[in-house]
Amino acid sequence: MVALLQLIYLSFLSKFHGKQQRYRYSELFGSSGSKTKGTQPEKNARKERLRYSLSTDLHLQFQAMIMAREPKSDEVFVLPAFEIRHDRKMPATKPELVQLYQVGEVRPFYEELCPRCQVPTNYSQWVNIHVRGGAPLEVSYWLTWVDPWEPFYIGPRSVPLYDEGFKQYGFNRISQACELHVAGYRFSVLNSAFVVHRGFKIQGEFHAKKDKENKQNRVLFRSFKEGLKTKYPSSSRSLLLP
Numbered sequence: 001m002v003a004l005l006q007l008i009y010l011s012f013l014s015k016f017h018g019k020q021q022r023y024r025y026s027e028l029f030g031s032s033g034s035k036t037k038g039t040q041p042e043k044n045a046r047k048e049r050l051r052y053s054l055s056t057d058l059h060l061q062f063q064a065m066i067m068a069r070e071p072k073s074d075e076v077f078v079l080p081a082f083e084i085r086h087d088r089k090m091p092a093t094k095p096e097l098v099q100l101y102q103v104g105e106v107r108p109f110y111e112e113l114c115p116r117c118q119v120p121t122n123y124s125q126w127v128n129i130h131v132r133g134g135a136p137l138e139v140s141y142w143l144t145w146v147d148p149w150e151p152f153y154i155g156p157r158s159v160p161l162y163d164e165g166f167k168q169y170g171f172n173r174i175s176q177a178c179e180l181h182v183a184g185y186r187f188s189v190l191n192s193a194f195v196v197h198r199g200f201k202i203q204g205e206f207h208a209k210k211d212k213e214n215k216q217n218r219v220l221f222r223s224f225k226e227g228l229k230t231k232y233p234s235s236s237r238s239l240l241l242p
């Protein structure tokens, strides 16, 4: 289900007409014109939205940012991902988030279950970028994908889609991020935008078949990476895949 959160597309108000074709709302923001309305993916996405929270005004701030600077066609914007203790109030701004982070009420997403999955985001760097109130949203630093990073990002419609071969648990988000990398995308980390998952992800809370599914998908991921070498024959990045 987390897979649904991978791609966040934005729709723009009519005054941004030129760009409207290239970005549209998706699951995290809640889509009104979604083709999948009422279907299971749509319901799952709605359920998922309740468990994730975005920094306040992200939509407006993002619009302002891309009006000021046209995104590159091979650029996606990373939102560092966190998780918060169940009963705590979701932080709305980066200073609020950082305060909770410093006392351990908020921590990197998946820190306990798969620290390597998020660590490439470089949390210490991000947390140390101070953002004054009212400062515009902008790119702070750029990252290159490393296995098994699974960032959350805002991207254009044109990004490669998921491989639907990844069913059940594991490697869906990683595989898609890996393909972006091979296809030549850059990952631009936003200075003050973030996503927070309600509740700490802990061992033992998953369904019984999770480990088996994960093992199957690990094998699938290996062949997926082989497939990328064929799909992007001229990409120097595909040759370096682990």
Ligand SMILES: *[C@@H]1O[C@H](CO)[C@@H](O)[C@H](O)[C@H]1NC(C)=O
Residues within 6 Å of the ligand: 122, 124, 125
């Ligand atoms: C994170 O960023 C800091 C500051 O730029 C840098 O010194 C450090 O090497 C980075 N850590 C990783 C794991 O990339």
